[in-house]
Amino acid sequence: ANKNFKVYQKPSTDIQYLGMNGDKAPFDNLKVRQAFNYAIDKDAVLTVALNGYGEVASSIIPSTIFGHKDGPYTYDPKKAKALLKEANFNFNQTLKLWASGDTRKKIAEVVQANLQDLGIKADIEMFEWGAYLQATNSGNQQFFLLGWSSNPDPDSMLTPLFSKGSIGAQNRTRYVNEKVEKLLADGRVEMDQAKRQKIYNDLSDIVMADATWVPLYTGNNIVGANAKLQGVELSPQGLWNIEKLHY
Template sequence: MKKNKHWLWGILLLLTFSLLLAACSEDEGTTDEPAKTEEPTDGTSTEGAEEAVPQVLVFGRGGDSVSLDPAIVTDGESFKVTENIYETLLNFGEQDTTINPGLAKEWEVSEDGLTYTFHLQEGVKFHDGTDFNAEAVVKNIERWKGGAEEQYYYFHSMFKAEGEDVIASVEAADEYTVVFTLSRPQAPFLKNIAMSPFAIASPTAFEAAGDKFGDNPVGTGPFRFVEWKRNDSITVEKNEEYWQEGLPKLDTIIFRAIPDNSARLNALVTGEIDLADGINPSDAATIEGNAELQLIERPSMNIGYLGLTNTRPPFDNKLVRQAVNYAVDKQALVDAFFQGRAEVAVNPMPSTISGYNEEITGYEYNPEKAKELLAEAGYDGSEIELWAMPVPRPYMPDGQKVAEAIQKNLADVGIPSKIVTFEWATYLEKAKNGEADAFLLGWTGDNGDADNFIYTLLDKDTIGSNNYSYYSNDEVHKLLIAAQSEIDEEKRNELYKQAQEIIFEDAPWVPLAHSTPLLAGKKGVANYLPHPTGSESLINVSME
C-alpha cells in the first residue's frame, strides 16, 4: 500500500507540472495563434477598427482629352484633367472668377499697370521632385513665349497683340519672387494668368520630354498622373507630398470617356461611374426622381454657336451669313434640346459678362428675309458641309441633333447641307485650320472677362487659334486692343459694346444659346462644386 501511494503522488505531481507548462505556453503565445495586441495607452479602443476604404471617384465624361499639356490645348476635356495635375500662380474662387492666391501667395501691381510682382509659396515640389521656385516660373513663360505660335496658340492669343509680346519680360528677383514686366497695360492680366492653360509645369519634365510631355504630365497639383488609355480612361492618384496639408481627400480619380449621353447616364445609374457630365436636359427629371442620385447645375458662362468660315464660299459673303442668322430658329433649338435650361443667344458672350450690349436685339427667325438676302447675294444653291460635334459639350448637350435641326432650317431657305463629323481632336484641328464650311462649336469662358470672349473668339489676332471662323475686321480689332489696355471699367465696357455692334452687322457666326450645363452624381459624392469655367479642381471632393 505504501508503494502505491508514492506512485499516485507521482502521477499527481506530473499532471500539475504539465498544467503549469501549458499556462506558461499560453501567456507567451504559440505559433498557431497571433499574440494579443495591447490596448492603446491613449484611452481609445481598437474594437471595431477597420482599414480605411480607398477613396476612388470615377468621372464619366463625353470625350477623351486631346493632350495633358495645358499649354497646347484649348478643349475642356483636356482641362478637366490638367486642372487636377497642375496649378496656376493664381486661383479663381470656388464658383466664380474672383482672384485668389495659388502658387503665388501674394502679389503687387505697379501704378502704371506694367509691373506685376508675385511672391511664391515656399517648399512646394513638382511630382518629379523638382523644386517649384521663381526659376521654374520663368522657364514656363519662356517656353510659351519662345514656342511656335501654332503650338502655344492660347498663350499667343492672350499675350500677343499686333505682333507685340504683352509680357515683355519675366525675371526671378530671388528664389521665391518673380517679376512680370508688360509692354503695355492689360486690364485682365491677373485673370488671364489664372487660366488653366497657364498652369506651371516641371521644367525638368518638359525639357526632357519635348513634344511628348503631354503624354506624361508633371505638375505640383493634388493628383499625380498614372495612366492614359486612349479614348477610354485617364487615371490620376493622390499626391502624397502635396503642399496643402490634409488634401486632397480622394485617393484616385478615373476619368472615363463615354461619348454617348444615354450610355453615360446608364453607367451612373448602374454604379459604374460616380459622376457624369453632359447630362441631357431631358434626363433631369429622371435623375431628380432617383433617391440615389443628385442633379448638379454648373453656373452658366458659355456660348454655343454655329460657326461660318468667313474665308470659304459661300460664307465669304456677309449677306449669306446674315441669311443663315435669319434662317436658324434658335428658340426652337432651345425649347427642343435644352428643355428650358438655356437662353437664346444674341451676342457672342452671355449677358452676365460686364460690357454686354443689351441694345442689340439679335436676328429674328425669318425664313423669308433669309431667302431675300440669299437672292441678293447671288447664292447659287451649292451644297455645304455642316459639321456636327462628336461629343456632348456643356454649351451643347447633343451636337448631332442640333445639326439635324439646323440642316432642316437651312433646307427651308434653299441651302442644302451634308452633315459630317470627325473624332473630337481631329474635329478641332480641322476647324482650327479653316477646313469647315459651317460648324457647331462653343466656348466656356476662362476668366469671366469680355476680352476672353470677343477678343479670343473673334479678333483677327486669334485666327488659327480660337477664332475658328477666320473673321477679321480692322475696326473691331482696334476697339478690342484699346479695351484690353483701358483700366477704367466704364470706358472698357463702352468699347466692347461698340465692337458687338459691328460684329452683329458682320454676322461671322450664329450665336445659338447660353446653357446651364447639367451634371449628375451619386448621393455619396460630397463637396463637388462645379465651376463656371468648366474646369475645377477635385481637391475637396470625397466619397461618403
C-alpha cells in the same frame, strides 16, 4: 419630386455657336452670313441640345458676361430668303456642315432642317473631337458648330475668338476687322468700367453686323442640394459662394 432635394440653376458663361468661314464661299458674302443669322430657329436648337435648360443667345457675348448687348437678329425665314436672293445665292450647291459629338449632331440636324425650309441643301459631316479641332484649325471648313467657355471678363473670350492673331487656332471663322482689333486693344487697358462697357458694346455691334457667327445658346449650370440648405448662391461659372451656406 423629392422634397428633401432642391435644384438650383443659373445661366453659365458658355456659348454655343454656328461659325461661318469668311474665306470660303458662300460665306465670303456678308448677305449670306446675315441670312443664316435669320434662318436658324434657336429655340428649337436649345430644346434639342438641353431640353430648354438654358437661354437663347442674342449676341456673341453671353448675357452673364460684362459687355453683353443684344444683337439685331431674330428668327425670320422670310428675311433670310430675301437676303439670299439679294446675294444671288446658288441654291444648286450642297453645303458641308461640320460637327462633333452627340449634342452637336442634334443641333446640326435642326440647322439642316431650317436651311432645307429655305431650299438650301446641307450635308452634315461628323468628326471625332481631336480630329475636329485640327480640321477646323486648317481653314477648310465652310460652316461648323462649336462652343466656348469663358471667365467673366469679355477679353478672355473675344481676343481668342475674334482677333486676327488667333486665326489657325480659336478664330475658326478666320474673322478679321481692324476696328475690332483696335477695340480689343482698348478694352484690355481701359480702367473706367463705363468706357469699357461701351468698348465691348461697340465691338459686339461690329461683329454681329459682320455676322461671322450665329450665336445659338448659353446652357445653365445646374446643381442639386439638400432642401434644408440655406444661402445657396450659384455663380455663372458654376461656383458656390460657401460663405453664405448654412442650415
